[in-house]
Structure formats: structure tokens, C-alpha cells
Amino acid sequence: MKQLKLKWLLLGSLLTSTGTSFMWPLTTVYMHDYLHQSLSLAGIVLLLESLVMIGGSYIGGYIFDHLQIHFWLQLAISLSVISLLLLIFLNGWPAYPILLIINALGGAIANTIVNSLATLIVEKDSRYVFNMLYFMANIGVVLGTMLVGIVVKYNIRLIFVITFIMFVFFWLIAKFYYQVPARAKSSSTSAGDSTKQLTKTSRRHFWLIMGLLLAYLAIQLGYSQWQSNLSIYMQGLGISLTKYSYLWTLNGILIVILQPILNFFENHYH
Template identity: 45%
Template sequence: MTRKDPVKLIWLFLGSLIVNTGISFIWPLTTIYMHEYLHEPLTVAAMVLLVNSGFTVLGNFLGGFLFDKWHPYQTMILGISISGISAGLLIFFHGWPTYAILLITIGLGNGMVNTGVNSTATLIKSKQTSYIFNVLYFTSNLGLVFGSLIVGLILPLGITYIFLLAFILFAGFSVVIVLEFKGLNDAKEAVKSGRETELTGAGTTFDRTGIILVLVCLFVSWIAYEQWQSNISTYMISLGMSVRSYSLLWTLNGILIVFFQPLLTHFDDFLTQHLRGRLYTGFILFAVAFLFLITATHYAAFMIAMAVLTIGEILAFPAVSTFVNDRASLLEKGKYQGFVMATASAGRAFGPLIGALVIEAISYQSLFIVAAGLVLLSVLIFDVVSKRKTTAITKQN
């Protein structure tokens, strides 16, 4: 008999929304808060963000490992407890260097939680995993949009209220986990015991090479994506455009995600059947967006590039989780979802630095060419190696 889902989908999606809203209350303020309020140099703020990203990657790996090898339920509780306690301490202790230390521990906890959410998706049986990853990507982005909007309203009242609100959200999600995620351990044990092999991907072929290559595509794409959140803003200002014009690009990004992501979810069956095509199309659109920027001098060109980038993003990023899940070994799906989250976190961490080095050494236009070229090269390698492997398997059979 088919077992029930270990977690109701509504609680999984709501949890993703809550935790990503809480995250967006804290990390976007780091540079401004450390420089303007704590009077630390921008280089120090950049180093704190880099270490925070490093601990987020560590949390991704640790969360995936503990989800598979220990207890999923306790892993989720541990991760959200680290985040919640850190946010709670920030309410009272947000001077230097306490702020930096607690920001780093929040990164560790959030890394564990986000990997736990994605790993939980692999145990859901009432919907296709691809559908769940699509919705999770939507809720995570919606949380970032909500968080950014709320921060703008609350920050004038004082930074303490931002930390208080983040703590309330993390505490709220911890209650959800305690009450609604109890079935995780039993579901994982059922998979380990082999009692539900037929329900959890029997016939799935473990494909380490495919996983590594698609993660390389993801890493390169996130490095490129981060240019929009860092170096492209200064490039637009150098062309005489305003900060408000730049921020409106992210409004366009949010609108397109909110509109198109549910539409893609509606066609989930078709997209799952053509998963490689979805990945190729998404990553290629990423590259095309940067090709638009090479000669961009007017605001309209930046809007078109952002629109193309966003469509590529919603096609490729959720599909990576599905691709990896389909090819991960049955008992290590949590670990490999941790790899997905860690790869994205690493791309976010190194993207601004790599972009700045290219700009200083050559030019902005060279950065756009390099970004497009690396994404296209990674996709080409992924495609060629995958086809060779498929041909080799066919000949053996």
C-alpha cells in the first residue's frame, strides 16, 4: 500500500516561503549595515559575506549528509534552531564583531534548512518531484520579494526590528517543523529498508558524470547571475542610469517569475519528458542575456536582457534539482540535493569577486563575453559527454 506523504505539500511550500523571507531580511543589509552603522570598510563587509557564503555551503553539505545518514526530522530541527537562535541573539547583540559571527552561524543554519527542504521533496509521492521543485523555486523567490519589500518598510524604525521579525519567522517555521515534519524519519527508513523501492525511483540509473556536469553548468550560471546583483549596477550607473532604474530591473525579474513559474508548473509533464531540452534552453538563454549587454547603452536593452535571463533562470534552475534527483542513488538523494544547494551558494559567493577581477583586468564588455562564453562552453561539454555516454550504453546493450 502506498504510504502518505511524510509532509503535506502546503507545509513544505509554506516553510520554504517563510525561511526565504527570513533570510532576505538579513543578508541584503550586510554591506549597508556594516559600512554605514558599524563603520567597517567595504572590504571587511565583503569578507564577511564571503565567509557567510562559505558556511552556507558547509550547511548545505552537512544538511544533506545528516538527512541521509542520521535523521531527517532532527536535521531540520537542528538547522532551523541554529538560524533562529542566531537571529534571536542579533536582536540584542548586533555590534562588531558579534554581528559578523552571528551572520555566519545563520548562514550555516539556513544552508542546512534549505537542503532539508529540497531533500524532503524527494520523499513526496503525491506529486512528481519536478512539480515540487518548480513550486519550491517559486516560493523561495516569492520569499525574497516579500522580504525585500518588508525590509524597506521596517528599516526606518530601526535595525532591531528587522532582526526581531527574522527571529519570529524562523521561530514560526521551527514550530511547523516540530508539528508537521514528524513523518520524515519513517519515510526515510522505509526507503532504506527497501520496502518502497518501487515507489521511490526503481530503475533510476545512478549517473555521477551527468550530475557533475550539470552542477558545473549551474555553478557557472550562478557566477554569471551574480553579476546582475553586483557589477552590472555600477556599469548602468556609469552609463548615466539611476539606482532606481536598476532596482526596477529586479521588479521586472520578480514579476516574470511570479507570472511564468506557475505557467511552467502547469506544463510539468511535458517539461519533465524533455528535461534535457529544458536545461539546454534555460542555460542558453542565460548566455544570450549577456550577449545583449555587450552593446547595451540604452535602458531598454537592459530590460530585454533581464527578461531573457529570468526566463532562462526559471527554466534551468528548478530543472537541475529534478535532473540530479532522477540520477542520484536511492539512499543518497539528500546528499545530492545538498550538492545542488552548495553549488548555487558557491556560485553566489565567488561571482562578484570573479566579475570584479575581470572588469579591473579588462573591461565590462569582456566580462559579458566571458560570462556568455563560459555558460555556453559548460552546456556544450554537458551535451557532448552525455551523448557519448548514451551512445556507449546503447552499443553495450
């Protein structure tokens, strides 16, 4: 069995990030302007999608620890592929939010498993691995949001077609290159278990972690407005959907440019 390679994890991250970046900038606009639903209802759909993703992340973690990774990863990606295929033809109300939520479940499970697989990459430092995964995900945001501004001018259904194709490629990569020997997973898990027995998080570190999580929550509460209200507000100002997508592109470019700089300071002044 082939050893898991970082380059395939990075390519998978790029494909999924690019594909999903075709979808989420348009969610609120599509439900409000194309399906003629209220912003409140669109917000409820986004809330349900987020809750499903939380559940999917937990399921993905459980699968990595207890079940056969490759089979369940393929199944999770297949769930996204099937829902995206159906979205090409069934994108009205209420089919659109239902399929959107199903796609979110499959994507969250798969994303958690892929991030967990990254811990098994032994030839690179773990910080480098996760920094590169984050970097490739943001490259995907840049590409996806830039292209969606172009594609949406022609036919919004092409958004679902392109996302479907990218997830099919992701499925193929996972099938042939994400097969992990059982001994690699079990040794990693055993090491983690022994560490848990030997160390215990101190009270000071516990509250430090809680503070970081609360700060992250506060940031995300504001950041979520990008994906919900901001698109409708900008259109109300006469700013086109294409320019809204380019704003996301600029956001991704800034992250891509600044991340290596932050990594430099982290590596040299931590």
C-alpha cells in the same frame, strides 16, 4: 504519526525565504554604511558565509541519510533562531558577521533537510513538488524585499526582529508537521541505494552534468554582484536603499510570472 504534507513544506519555504530576504539585500550596505567596514572586508564575510552554507548543505544531506531527521532539523532551525535573537541586541562589529555566519549554517542545514523531505512526498509528481518549492521561495523573495524597503525607513533593527519571528514560526511548523516515519525514510533510501547498484552514469551524461554545473557557476558569479557591490554602487548614484530593495522585488515578480510559462513549455515540449 502524521503523513508529511506538501502544504507544510511550502509554508516553511515561504517563511524562510521571506525572512532571509529581509537580511541578505542589506548585508553589504549594513557592513559598509552602518558598521563602517570596507567593501573588501564585507566581501570576505560574504565569502565565509557562502563556504559555511556549502558545509551546512553537506551536513544536512548527511543527517537525512544517516541520523534522526526531526531532532537535527529542530536543532538547525534553533541555531538560526538563537543567532537571530542575538542579532536584535548584538548587531555591531564583529558580532554581526559572526551571528550572520552562524545563522547561515543553521539555515543551510535546515534547507537541505527540507528539500530532502520533499522527496518523500508521494501524492504528487516530484517535478511538481520542487517547482512549487522554488515558486514559494520566490514569492518569499518578493514579499521580503518589498517589505524591507518599507521597514528600513523606520529602524533597521526591525529587520532582525521580523526575521526572528518568521524563523520561530518555521521552528513550530517543523516541530509539529515535519515528523517523518522511519520506514518512509528507510524505504526511500533503500530504493535509492538499489538504483545506484543497477545504473551508472555514462561518460556522456557525466560531462553534460559538469557542463550544466559550470554554466550555473558562471551565472552565479554574475548574480552574486546583486548581493555585494550593486547596493553600494546604486547608493553612490544617489539611489536609495528602499529603491534597491524594490529592484529585488521586481526581479522576484518576473521570476514568479515567468516560471509557470516555462513550466508549461517544459511539460508540453520536452
